[in-house]
Amino acid sequence: MLRWRSHRMQAVPPCGPSATENAFITHAATWTEVMAKALHRLANPARFLRIAAPLLPWTAAGAAVCIGAGLWFGLVESPPDYQQGDAARIMYVHVPAAWNALAGYAGLALASAVALVWRHPLALVAARCIAPIGACFTVIALATGSLWGHPMWGTWWVWDARLTSVVILLFLYLGYMALIHAFDEQETGERAATVLALIGAVNLPVIRFSVDWWNTLHQPASILRMDGPSIDPAMLLPLFLMAGGFTLLFVCLVIIRMQTELARRRVMALRRAALVVPQASDA
Amino acid sequence: MTRKHQRLVGLLLAGAALGVAATLVFQALDDTLVFFYSPSQAAEREFRPGEAIRLGGLVKAESVEHSADSLNVRFAVTDGANEVFVTYNGILPDLFREEQGVVAEGSFLPDGTFAATEVLARHDENYMPKEVMDALREQGMLVDENGQKSY
Numbered sequence A: 001m002l003r004w005r006s007h008r009m010q011a012v013p014p015c016g017p018s019a020t021e022n023a024f025i026t027h028a029a030t031w032t033e034v035m036a037k038a039l040h041r042l043a044n045p046a047r048f049l050r051i052a053a054p055l056l057p058w059t060a061a062g063a064a065v066c067i068g069a070g071l072w073f074g075l076v077e078s079p080p081d082y083q084q085g086d087a088a089r090i091m092y093v094h095v096p097a098a099w100n101a102l103a104g105y106a107g108l109a110l111a112s113a114v115a116l117v118w119r120h121p122l123a124l125v126a127a128r129c130i131a132p133i134g135a136c137f138t139v140i141a142l143a144t145g146s147l148w149g150h151p152m153w154g155t156w157w158v159w160d161a162r163l164t165s166v167v168i169l170l171f172l173y174l175g176y177m178a179l180i181h182a183f184d185e186q187e188t189g190e191r192a193a194t195v196l197a198l199i200g201a202v203n204l205p206v207i208r209f210s211v212d213w214w215n216t217l218h219q220p221a222s223i224l225r226m227d228g229p230s231i232d233p234a235m236l237l238p239l240f241l242m243a244g245g246f247t248l249l250f251v252c253l254v255i256i257r258m259q260t261e262l263a264r265r266r267v268m269a270l271r272r273a274a275l276v277v278p279q280a281s282d283a
Numbered sequence B: 001m002t003r004k005h006q007r008l009v010g011l012l013l014a015g016a017a018l019g020v021a022a023t024l025v026f027q028a029l030d031d032t033l034v035f036f037y038s039p040s041q042a043a044e045r046e047f048r049p050g051e052a053i054r055l056g057g058l059v060k061a062e063s064v065e066h067s068a069d070s071l072n073v074r075f076a077v078t079d080g081a082n083e084v085f086v087t088y089n090g091i092l093p094d095l096f097r098e099e100q101g102v103v104a105e106g107s108f109l110p111d112g113t114f115a116a117t118e119v120l121a122r123h124d125e126n127y128m129p130k131e132v133m134d135a136l137r138e139q140g141m142l143v144d145e146n147g148q149k150s151y
Helices: A002-011 A019-043 A045-077 A086-118 A121-152 A161-180 A186-200 A203-213 A233-282 B003-032 B039-045 B130-138
Strands: B053-059 B072-078 B083-089 B101-108 B114-122
Touching: A019 A121, A045 A086, A045 A121, A045 A233, A086 A121, A086 A161, A086 A186, A086 A203, A086 A233, A086 B003, A121 A161, A121 A186, A121 A233, A161 A186, A161 A203, A186 B003, A203 B003, B039 B053, B039 B083, B053 B083, B053 B114, B083 B101
Parallel strands: B083 B114
Antiparallel strands: B053 B072, B053 B101, B072 B083, B101 B114
């Protein structure tokens, strides 16, 4: 399917574009030029590793400090909610996990777009490494939400628009991971998974606005709303600490996975080279 | 136009088409994606008695009547404009209280009351300590989005 499309693109005859089309193309060209230059710098695996290595301990330490402080303020220092009592403290894990699940998918889709348009191999490495971590955060959000729903709503699970769209997010992550390994040719799997990741990005605004567009059992947004957060400052502090900590943890895990993946590829390449060399000398 | 630009334009066009398609699909599905109907929406749609639906709204103040010798409970669910009386036999969730959101699953009886087989509590997006809530209530500051005093 993908081969067919690239073939067709090649076959399109160079017809004369209109003035507006021309202006758009020129603008897009300069824009892509700038973007491509910046990406080219980062897309070099060696440069990425040089930047990532010193970043890693900082993100790890930052995550540990933020999550530690967040747990202290969340479980000990912050007051119980006026309606939900201590059960509202599940929020300090649930909400940051859900935010990171969404942000992770946005990263996956962005990396996939870069991989599709600019063919930077590092973008595919990034996408491949983000997927399982994003899936884990999605599972954490779903599990803690279920644990929260039982005492408060009176049910572990309902199929309302918010909960259902987050389950779809989990399946998109899992589908990406399955599809990328589903073909004998690595490149075919990567292309199919890239297309899935981009189509799945439609789900992100659906998740975000599901609680506004439709009647749901899940309550509307407390933080990202027009008239400011509807959460007491004493509860916002642990929430933001945990959100920062989870984000740093996400970045830290992605860096580790990418370092590992690049090392794996290097080993594979070296092995292949080692196999080729004696054959060459034989001939 | 290089192939890179072709791919970028293709991606943007495909994205735009996908966005339009998704919008149309969700517009068409709008009514089926709601988790519950408010009393006004239910009145508008005139559900048949016995048709399984979910009804959601706020528990009307001073409308809750518990039976003395069973788990039977009767309360009114309101959305400000319309209200429906709900009967239920079972254990209510902890958050069930007057002026709080609920979603009742069940069906209408011929007389217009709603026989619930399950009642779920729906909480709002406000989080605050009890002291702050008490202070707000004392000052009579608590006004919800509709300009009504919630407590």
